[in-house]
Amino acid sequence: MEEIIEKKQxxxxxxxFIVKETDCENIFTPEDFSEEQKMMKQAVMDFIxxxxxxxxxxxxxxxxxxxxxxxRKAGELGFLGVAVPxxxxxxxxxxxxxxxVCEYISGCTGSLSTAFGAHTGIGTMPIVLYGTEEQKKKYxxxxxxxxxxxxxxxxxxxxxxDANSGKTKAVLTDDGKHYLISGQKMWIxxxxxxxxxxxxxxxxxDKNITGFIVPNDPNNGITLGxxxxxxxxxxxxxxxxFFNNTKVPVENMLSDRGNGFKIAMNSLNVGRIKLAVAxxxxxxxxxxxxxxxxxxxxxxxxxxxxxxxxxxxVAQMATDTYVGESACYRASKxxxxxxxxxxxxxxxxxxxELKGVEEYVVECSILKVAVSEDCQKTSDEGIxxxxxxxxxxxxxxxSAWRDARISRIYEGTNEINRMLSVGMLIKKAMKGHxxxxxxxxxxxxxxxxxxxxxxxDLTKLFSQEKIIIKNLKKVFLMLA
Numbered sequence: 001m002e003e004i005i006e007k008k009q010x011x012x013x014x015x016x017f018i019v020k021e022t023d024c025e026n027i028f029t030p031e032d033f034s035e036e037q038k039m040m041k042q043a044v045m046d047f048i049x050x051x052x053x054x055x056x057x058x059x060x061x062x063x064x065x066x067x068x069x070x071x072r073k074a075g076e077l078g079f080l081g082v083a084v085p086x087x088x089x090x091x092x093x094x095x096x097x098x099x100x101v102c103e104y105i106s107g108c109t110g111s112l113s114t115a116f117g118a119h120t121g122i123g124t125m126p127i128v129l130y131g132t133e134e135q136k137k138k139y140x141x142x143x144x145x146x147x148x149x150x151x152x153x154x155x156x157x158x159x160x161x162d163a164n165s166g167k168t169k170a171v172l173t174d175d176g177k178h179y180l181i182s183g184q185k186m187w188i189x190x191x192x193x194x195x196x197x198x199x200x201x202x203x204x205x206d207k208n209i210t211g212f213i214v215p216n217d218p219n220n221g222i223t224l225g226x227x228x229x230x231x232x233x234x235x236x237x238x239x240x241x242f243f244n245n246t247k248v249p250v251e252n253m254l255s256d257r258g259n260g261f262k263i264a265m266n267s268l269n270v271g272r273i274k275l276a277v278a279x280x281x282x283x284x285x286x287x288x289x290x291x292x293x294x295x296x297x298x299x300x301x302x303x304x305x306x307x308x309x310x311x312x313x314v315a316q317m318a319t320d321t322y323v324g325e326s327a328c329y330r331a332s333k334x335x336x337x338x339x340x341x342x343x344x345x346x347x348x349x350x351x352x353e354l355k356g357v358e359e360y361v362v363e364c365s366i367l368k369v370a371v372s373e374d375c376q377k378t379s380d381e382g383i384x385x386x387x388x389x390x391x392x393x394x395x396x397x398x399s400a401w402r403d404a405r406i407s408r409i410y411e412g413t414n415e416i417n418r419m420l421s422v423g424m425l426i427k428k429a430m431k432g433h434x435x436x437x438x439x440x441x442x443x444x445x446x447x448x449x450x451x452x453x454x455x456x457d458l459t460k461l462f463s464q465e466k467i468i469i470k471n472l473k474k475v476f477l478m479l480a
Contacts, residue, residue, distance in 0.1 A: 011337050015362040015425050018473055019439045028333030029326060037097055044104040047077060052108045059109040059235045060399050067115050067235045068193045075146015079105060080120055084128060085349065089141035095336035099277045099328060107281025110403025111235035118189035121274055122267045123150025126198050127213060129350050130255040130263050135213060139196060151194035153185040153241055154264055161416050164261045166209055168243065170201035181212065181246045191224055192237030200260045208261040211254035214246060221246040232402030269357050271411040272368035277328040279375035279407055283321040286382040286400050290314060294385055313381045320374040331363040365421040369414045372407035379404045440477040
């Protein structure tokens with residue numbers, strides 16, 4: 001128990017990075033991947049290079065069957081069950097490993113990235129984390145193997161960011177054995193080939209929505225709209241789903257009545273940091289292709305990579321990618337460590353997983369915003385490096401830019417996540433999880449006092465950068 005307490009004290013709490021300096025020895029980086037993780041990374045990269053990259057053009061031509069086939073092959077290799085416990089057919093790997101698989105399976109095309117994220121995250125994990133033992137045994141093994149695919153039905157025409165305002169209804173039958181679900185869902189990823197829907201509906205006039213596990217049976221009042229015409233992710237199946245008195249057994253209720261909004265929000269916490277890491281390999285590919293092109297393209301008898309304007313673009317692309325990668329894996333290891341501590345302290349799998357991620361909800365929202373916007377900027381600069389060719393659909397820059405755009409919208413818009421990150425910081429401070437008062441008071445005293453004229457020692461590695469970060473934190477505390 002003493003060892004657990006000691007380890008817990010070493011880990012920075014969610015949002016605490018603002019007021020606490022963490023020793024570099026305690027920060028996880030990709031260079032710390034285990035041999036098992038390196039092997040998994042290579043296996044995913046080999047899979048993408050064989051099954052996805054050679055067919056890149058087909059993914060831009062609304063080949064939904066191709067996406068489904070690739071997903072099924074990913075399931076056969078175990079990639080869809082990385083986060084699923086072994087007792088339900090998964091690999092039961094840690095949070096860092098799930099992030100690693102998500103990154104490298106997502107970088108080639110947004111279509112596969114969206115299908116993978118929608119299935120392994122919000123399509124499967126609500127059952128893993130909130131389902132009864134019977135529900136988990138019945139549905140999760142097939143979702144983990146790729147025999148079945150999952151889809152998440154939350155958004156409605158009048159319920160987007162305000163997810164709890166949905167109008168879909170669930171009415172209990174007179175015999176008390178079924179709920180009849182009626183309503184319209186839209187922008188539903190994987191709808192065209194999903195076997196299982198996670199559906200959110202309101203019972204009577206409940207304050208909060210309720211979750212249900214609903215098998216996709218067209219003979220049970222379920223109809224699909226046509227595939228949406230989208231700016232990007234062209235081979236990601238996205239449809240409206242209509243429920244007309246769809247009969248659902250009462251035992252298919254997910255968790256408790258009125259707990260749907262909580263399920264939805266906790267699912268999005270995981271989805272946000274997974275979306276961030278899903279952008280990283282996409283940025284790496286765009287940067288790599290931009291460097292290759294700039295080394296080949298000549299103007300004024302000079303390779304364009306030798307022009308300072310191009311160097312600046314490449315440097316910024318590489319910097320943004322490095323920062324995003326570092327932050328994603330640092331946060332993921334903090335989450336994994338927090339989950340492990342809760343396991344060792346006697347928490348159930350469900351509680352440890354949910355509370356472990358919930359602790360870092362601020363980081364999840366920050367990363368979702370920062371990395372998605374950096375991914376868009378990187379692809380935009382990639383087009384600029386390619387010049388006129390970058391605007392052509394015959395080069396990968398054009399599709400990379402289109403696919404990147406959705407990442408600023410789903411898993412909660414960036415505007416919502418900006419508000420959420422600040423709101424949760426304040427909430428943590430009010431609960432005493434983060435001490436902002438004492439550090440802010442010290443900054444105030446420092447401003448009122450006589451400034452120090454001591455010359456800092458800048459000979460140590462990153463000493464100047466650390467001073468800059470320390471001062472940025474003081475600025476934040478002044479404004480807060």
